[in-house]
Amino acid sequence: MSSNRDLMYIKPEVQNVMHRLITAKVDEIIPIIDLNASEIRYPILDVIGLNSMDAQILESMTQVGILEKSLYDKLLVCPTHPDTLAVTLRLYCPKCKSFDVFRMNLVEHKLCGFIATKEVFENNKLVCPSCNALIKDQKDVSFPGMWYECKACKGKFDAPTIMLRCRNHSHDFTMSDAKKIDVHSYKLNKEAEKEFYDNYILVTPLRKLLEPFGFKVEAAVSVNGKSGVNHKVTLYAHTSDTKIVIDAKTAEAEVPDQFLIAMFAKVIDISPKLAFFVAMPNVSENTKTLAKNYGIVVIEGKTLQEIMNSIVENLKSKLNLQINDQCKITVE
Ligand SMILES: [Zn+2]
Ligand SMILES: [Zn+2]
Ligand SMILES: [Zn+2]
Structure with a gap:
């Protein structure tokens, strides 16, 4: 496991x-x-209580390979007011520089060869003024010509001058002066997802559960033992007089008992x-018997919710914590 990623995973x-x-099975973090x-x-970011306009955390997670970002949009914004996006x-x-310009289209009725501007056909309720046939769809006509006209100077031209307009500050700028802003979406890297799931998935619900009782909850932390040796545990929740140690293992089928022995x-x-x-x-049943002898409570479950429910029940009965049912954390 990459240590850069671990330094990120331990941040709440x-x-x-x-x-x-x-x-929540979010496939991709999409911007609005x-x-x-x-x-x-x-x-x-809003949902978890952060500023939804500050993507710094997503960028930091991308830098260590937890997230993968892709280009979602490219915005052209005003070079003088790049913070305003309305363009x-x-x-x-x-x-004459007037912006009162409009486009003119020539339309040819294929059946009879009559050519006029689009307006002539539209004003005649889509009936050809020459042969009186109804124009049913686009296939009946072709567009042999298009140009622009200026209402102010009556000028005709092929290409108008295109400018971008900064809406909030009412001024124009050219396409080449425009500032380009890349907007990204983010996806969770599959390997990082597994790393996190195996090692950190319980920390968020447990923190919500235990912090109100004065516990500090830490994930992937080294805990100093009586011997002076540091032991890495999956989760460590502690107050000044109560310590809870949790080791978690995920396996395809039964979790082997070697992990329990290491925990002991x-x-x-x-x-x-x-x-x-x-x-x-x-x-296995054998692991359960071992655990009983070791004084370790085994929590089994196919889903996070099952595991959290079981942890809550044990905290209630063994530590006498007054967790009411609203405190149960819905994790899925
Ligand atoms: Zn501007
Ligand atoms: Zn003009
Ligand atoms: Zn016609």
Whole structure:
């Protein structure tokens, strides 16, 4: 596992983003581009209590390979006021600079060869003024010519001058002067998703659950034992007088008992009030018997919700925590 990624995973705000992405099965973090408000927002950040307009956390997660970003949009904005996104096109008459220009189309009725402007056909309710046949669809006509006309100077021209208009500050700028802003979407890297799921997925719901009782909850942390040796555990929740140690393992089928045995060595040295061995999906009967002898509570479950429910029940009965049912964390 990459250590750069681990440095990110231990940050609570990163844990919140990851937890949301994984449990809500968000495929891609898509921005909302609000031109009127001049905002590029990532609503997922709102959901977890961060500023949805500050994508810095997503960028940091991208730098260490947790997220993969792709170009979602490219905005052309005013070079003088790049913070305002409201930009529209304006077409100008190249002769008198009026923007009161309109496009003229020539239309030919294929059946009889009659040619007139589009307006002539439209004003005649789509009946050809020459042969009186009804024009049913586009296939009946061709467009042999197109140009622009200026209402102000009556000039005719092939190409108007195209300018971009800064709506909020009412001025024009050219396409080549426009500032380009790249807007990105983000996807969770599959490997990072597995790393996080295996090692950190319980930290967000447990923190919500235990912080109100004065616990500090840390993930992937080293805990100092009586012997002076540091032990890496999946989760460590502690107050001044209560320690809870959790090791979690995920496997395709039964989680092998070697992980429980490794945990036992840590538990003896740390001597927490409560030790949970979380196994997804389950362990063998033999592992359960071992755990009982070791004083370790085995938590099995196929889903996060099952595991959290079981942890809540154990915290209630073994630590006498007054967790009411509203405190149960819905993780899926
Ligand atoms: Zn401007
Ligand atoms: Zn003109
Ligand atoms: Zn005709």
